[in-house]
Amino acid sequence: MWDYTKSVMDHFSNPRNVGKIENANGVGEVGSLACGDALKLYLKINPETGKIDDARFQTFGCASAIASASALTEMVKGMSLEDAMKITNDDIARFLGGLPEQKMHCSVMGKEALEAAIANFRGEKVEEHKEAEVVCKCFWVDEEKIRHQIREHKLTTVEEITHYTKAGGGCGGCIPDIKRILAEETGKASEPKEPPAMTNLQRIKLVTATIENKIAPALRNDGGDIELVDVDGLDVYVKLRGACAGCPGAKATLHNIVQETLRKDVDPKITIIEVK
Amino acid sequence: MMTENKQVYLDNNATCMVSPGVREAMMPFFGELYGNPSSMHNFGGQVATHLKEARERVAALLNASPDEIVFTSCGTEADNHAIRGVLEASGEKRHIVTTKVEHPAVLNVFRFLAKKKGYRVTELGVSKQGDLDLDELRASLTPDTALLSVMAANNETGTLFPIDEIGAIAREAGVIFHTDAVQAVGKIPLDLKKIPCDLLSLSGHKLHTPKGIGALYIRKGTRISPFMIGGHQENGRRAGTENVPYIIGLGKACEEAMNDIFEENNRVRKLRDKLEEGLISAIRHTHINGNPRWRLPNTTNLGFEFIEGEAILLHLSAAGIAASSGSACTSGSLEPSHVLMAMETPFSYAHGSVRFSLSKFTSEEEIDYTLKVVPPIIQKLREMSPFYDASK
Numbered sequence: 001m002w003d004y005t006k007s008v009m010d011h012f013s014n015p016r017n018v019g020k021i022e023n024a025n026g027v028g029e030v031g032s033l034a035c036g037d038a039l040k041l042y043l044k045i046n047p048e049t050g051k052i053d054d055a056r057f058q059t060f061g062c063a064s065a066i067a068s069a070s071a072l073t074e075m076v077k078g079m080s081l082e083d084a085m086k087i088t089n090d091d092i093a094r095f096l097g098g099l100p101e102q103k104m105h106c107s108v109m110g111k112e113a114l115e116a117a118i119a120n121f122r123g124e125k126v127e128e129h130k131e132a133e134v135v136c137k138c139f140w141v142d143e144e145k146i147r148h149q150i151r152e153h154k155l156t157t158v159e160e161i162t163h164y165t166k167a168g169g170g171c172g173g174c175i176p177d178i179k180r181i182l183a184e185e186t187g188k189a190s191e192p193k194e195p196p197a198m199t200n201l202q203r204i205k206l207v208t209a210t211i212e213n214k215i216a217p218a219l220r221n222d223g224g225d226i227e228l229v230d231v232d233g234l235d236v237y238v239k240l241r242g243a244c245a246g247c248p249g250a251k252a253t254l255h256n257i258v259q260e261t262l263r264k265d266v267d268p269k270i271t272i273i274e275v276k
Numbered sequence: 277m278m279t280e281n282k283q284v285y286l287d288n289n290a291t292c293m294v295s296p297g298v299r300e301a302m303m304p305f306f307g308e309l310y311g312n313p314s315s316m317h318n319f320g321g322q323v324a325t326h327l328k329e330a331r332e333r334v335a336a337l338l339n340a341s342p343d344e345i346v347f348t349s350c351g352t353e354a355d356n357h358a359i360r361g362v363l364e365a366s367g368e369k370r371h372i373v374t375t376k377v378e379h380p381a382v383l384n385v386f387r388f389l390a391k392k393k394g395y396r397v398t399e400l401g402v403s404k405q406g407d408l409d410l411d412e413l414r415a416s417l418t419p420d421t422a423l424l425s426v427m428a429a430n431n432e433t434g435t436l437f438p439i440d441e442i443g444a445i446a447r448e449a450g451v452i453f454h455t456d457a458v459q460a461v462g463k464i465p466l467d468l469k470k471i472p473c474d475l476l477s478l479s480g481h482k483l484h485t486p487k488g489i490g491a492l493y494i495r496k497g498t499r500i501s502p503f504m505i506g507g508h509q510e511n512g513r514r515a516g517t518e519n520v521p522y523i524i525g526l527g528k529a530c531e532e533a534m535n536d537i538f539e540e541n542n543r544v545r546k547l548r549d550k551l552e553e554g555l556i557s558a559i560r561h562t563h564i565n566g567n568p569r570w571r572l573p574n575t576t577n578l579g580f581e582f583i584e585g586e587a588i589l590l591h592l593s594a595a596g597i598a599a600s601s602g603s604a605c606t607s608g609s610l611e612p613s614h615v616l617m618a619m620e621t622p623f624s625y626a627h628g629s630v631r632f633s634l635s636k637f638t639s640e641e642e643i644d645y646t647l648k649v650v651p652p653i654i655q656k657l658r659e660m661s662p663f664y665d666a667s668k
Contacts, residue, residue, distance in 0.1 A: 002586075012590065018660050033663055034623040036584065036603070036610065040662040058662040060627075062586035062603075066660065139610065162610070169610030 004063060005097035011067035016074050017056045024056075028116030030109055035139050035166070037061030037106065039069050041113040045081065045121050052076050052084060057113075064096075064103040071095045072110040081118060087111065088152070089164075105166045108149070135177050138170025143181060150185045156255060157273065158182065179271065183234065187269045203266060204231045210265045211238070215258055226258060234269045236262060239276070282596040284642040288482075289431050289459060289575060289633035290600055294525075295484035301528035302486075305521035313518055314509065323520055330527025334491055337530040338476070339467045346492045346510045347523050348503075351458040351479030352381040354492035355425075357503035357514070358454040358475040359385050362423050363395070364501035366452070369422035373398040373451075375408060375437075376618040381477075382425050382456050383614070396420075405567045406435040406619050413442065417449035424453050428460035428476075432602055432615040432631060433566025434575025436464070443472035452498065458482055458490075462533035463540055463572050474498045480522065483529040484635070489522035536636050544634050545573035547643050551632060552576040554647040559654050561667070563625050565602075565616060574634040577602070579625030582664040583657040588630055591653040597646055602629045624663070 004012070024042035031038030037060060044054035055073040059066055071092055076084045089107035093099045099107055119125075133142040149155060149164045158178050162169045168178050198206070211228050219226055230237040240255065259272040285293065305326075311319030313327045328342070335342040348354045359382065363372070374386050376399045383399075390397040398416045402408055408426070417424065424446045428439050439455050446453035454475040460466060461478040468476065475498060480489035494500055494513070506515030533540075556562050561581035580588065585603025592599055602613030603626075611617060612626040621629070632646070658664040 009590075012587070013594065015660065020665070029662070033582075033627070036612075036623075036627045038662060058660055058665060060582060060661045060663055061584050063590050065584070066587060166610050 002063070002100050002103070004067075004100070007071075007095075007097040008064060008067040008099065011070040011096065012063040015066050015070040017070065017077075018058070019056050020058065021054055021056050026117040026121030028113040028118070028120055030112045030116060031060070032140070033060065037065045037109060039065065039109050039113045041069070041072070041110075041117045043076070043117045043121065050081050052079050052081065061106065061109075062103075064099050064106040065109065067096055068092050068099070068106045068110040069113075072114060076114065081121075084114060085118060087114060090153075101160075101163050104163050108164055135181070136165075136167035136170065136174045138174075139166040141165050141167035146178065146181050147185055150182060155182070156186065156259060156271075179235070183269050183271055186271070198267065200231075200233070206266045207231050207236055207262060207270075210262055211258075214265070215261055218257075229275050234267060235271050235273050237273050237275050240274055282642075282645060284597045284646055286632040286634060286638070286642075286646065287598045287600050288635040288638075289434075289631065291481045291487065292484055292635045293637055294486050295529065295532055295637075297532055298485050298525045298528045302521045302525040305524055309520075313520065314507070326524055327518060327520060330523050333527040333531045333534075334478075337461070337466075337534050338493060339469050340493055341496070343511065344493055344496060346494060346513050347518065347526070348490040348492055348514060349488060349519070350490045351379075351456070351477050351482075352490075353503070354477035354479070354490045355379075355381040355454075355456055356385055357492050358477060358494075358500070359389075359423065359425060361500040361503055362452050362454070362475070362498070363389070365499040366422045369420050370394070371396045371398070371418060371420040372423045372425070373400065373413075373416050373421060374425045375400045375402065375427070377402055377406065377430055377432075377615045378425065378427050379431055379456055379458065381458075382427070386425070400426075402618050404619055404621075406430060406433050406565075406615070407567055407570070408437055408442075410438070410441060410445065414445050414449070417446065417451050419450075421449065421451045424451050426453075426455055428455045428457035428466070429463070429572050430566065430615060431459045432613055433577045433619075434459070434572035434633075435566040436460070436570045436572065438570075439473060440471045447472050459572060459575075462530070462537065463574055465537055465541075468493065468495070475500075480526045480529060483526070483533055485522065485525040485529045489519060489526045491526065540636055541573050544636060544638065547638055547640060548574055548576055548632075548634055550640075551634075551643050551646060552578070554643075555650055558647070558651045561625075565619065565621055565629055575631065576633075577629060577631045579621065580628040580630065580654050580658075581625045582661045582667065583628045583654065585628055585630055587657055588628065588653060591657070592630075592649070595649045595653070597649060600631050600633075602631065603627045 021042040021044050024044055026043035026045050029040045040058045042056045043052055046053050055076050057069040057073055059069045089111040092107040092110045135143050146165055146167055155161050158168055158175055161178055168175050216226050225241045227239040262270045309323055311323040313320055313324035331342045331345050334345050372395050386397050389395040400413055426437055426442050429436050443453050452474045455473045456477045458479040462483045474495045476493040478491050481487040502513050504515045509515055563579040565577040565579050585601030589601050602616045616626045
């Protein structure tokens with residue numbers, strides 16, 4: 001069973017503000033039956049004051065999707081549009097005392113429905129997905145959304161991207177594309193200049209040496225360890241063991257340290273992939 | 277929501293309660309009967325006698341011979357032993373066949389063999405009702421095919437595969453046939469004198485033993501490598517000192533299953549039908565997943581349109597009812613179960629599918645309670661769903 005917080009269970013069991021607003025002037029709809037979750041958000045916005053007077057929702061989804069929608073409506077009621085636009089999916093998750101990592105996409109759905117509803121009120125056209133830009137065909141996720149979530153949450157692995165966007169969680173056929181986008185995004189963040197050309201063999205040797213001489217000793221000092229499993233182009237497969245094994249925060253930090261070191265010493269486009 | 281402190285267990289395909297008779301039969305082996313059955317003294321000797329009797333009881337349920345039964349630690353071990361043991365002993369053949377709807381204990385072994393050992397794997401698809409196309413199955417078997425593994429009953433939908441016909445096809449093609457019968461044993465009669473399978477896996481905890489015991493039936497003459505190498509236990513086919521108390525428990529459970537199989541087929545089937553018909557008539561837009569006729573007597577898998585399974589299960593759990601779902605969110609994956617996907621179950625109810633699985637310990641009162649509790653839960657979730665609204 002999922003480890004849901006009391007607040008998630010409360011908003012799931014007794015959801016607030018369920019239903020439609022007949023004369024809503026901002027309606028946002030995201031998700032679909034095929035995706036496994038969907039949310040339709042109705043806002044009643046006072047055009048004079050720019051305040052959200054009422055918010056209601058309809059949702060198709062799991063407990064955390066229902067709780068996220070319920071929380072969102074509670075958060076935005078009485079808020080000005082300017083403030084509402086500043087709400088992030090993390091704010092929704094925080095309101096609920098946290099969501100399991102694999103369920104973060106439920107809070108992202110809430111944030112997207114809010115954006116769509118406000119755009120609808122302002123008479124802006126919400127851009128349709130263009131077929132060419134859709135990366136994940138299972139859950140209909142486009143490249144822009146993936147890039148946005150990578151930047152907003154500093155995501156470093158395909159798995160994390162799946163947790164936030166669902167992309168890659170179906171057939172897995174788009175994982176190479178997600179890796180490319182991830183490499184582009186994270187590469188952008190570090191060094192824009194072209195790395196010196198290096199053969200595969202040179203790269204493997206340099207990765208091995210960096211891990212053995214630099215990373216592993218540092219980790220072992222802190223009670224952790226690293227094992228190099230494979231190098232496939234710019235993907236480096238490792239097994240990581242942290243002092244605080246099981247703590248996702250510590251694990252992510254560890255992951256970042258290894259990746260940053262290899263990027264600095266070997267190639268700025270390297271991606272660390274953890275194997276279990 | 278919970279008005280009475282009721283606990284209704286309708287998840288017996290996941291695991292089931294330990295039968296009091298089984299527990300009682302096991303107890304002496306946690307006490308005075310601690311001998312090693314291999315020993316040459318009376319402590320061991322009397323335990324060996326009980327072990328022999330347990331093996332006979334398992335064999336009797338299947339109408340097999342006791343020396344065709346190997347005890348394992350679980351159903352998954354039996355599946356692994358069958359598949360990998362046969363391939364290790366089968367020489368040059370490099371093609372193996374299974375179905376898309378097998379339990380992971382079979383499916384993931386096949387996928388491992390494809391990826392790591394270079395076997396060519398055929399995964400047979402199923403119809404929208406979950407049935408196999410036997411002509412396609414026949415055509416898939418080639419002179420290079422070493423093994424066919426097809427489950428007897430599907431754990432999610434209860435759909436039965438005709439393993440007697442499938443066994444005959446395999447035999448004709450000269451292919452060794454294994455069946456994962458973990459869900460079928462004890463729920464439907466299986467006569468291995470009539471069903472031409474070479475290997476059959478079963479699991480104790482689906483038969484009212486505690487978890488930690490299974491068995492593999494190996495027809496006499498089947499070439500198979502041992503799964504564990506060591507001592508001479510289980511005729512050298514599975515080394516390791518026997519898990520005596522649990523083997524005794526499995527023997528007792530098989531004896532009870534043999535006595536109860538009539539009841540299982542009648543009283544339980546009637547209760548299942550009452551539950552299914554009651555829910556379908558009370559709740560519109562409800563579909564049966566799987567073949568409604570060729571099905572285990574204890575299982576119903578229902579798809580409720582426009583809503584999501586995890587939400588249903590958590591509301592049921594709050595009302596004291598345990599069931600399970602093939603929906604994406606319950607498993608942590610993002611897609612509905614591989615079984616529902618293979619059946620091309622429409623998304624409108626694949627995500628809202630719930631499996632209710634009964635046992636001989638399920639009472640009519642529990643079914644009546646469930647019939648009372650489920651409809652308002654479905655209604656509450658549908659009232660929330662934008663798709664239900666749109667369908668009205």
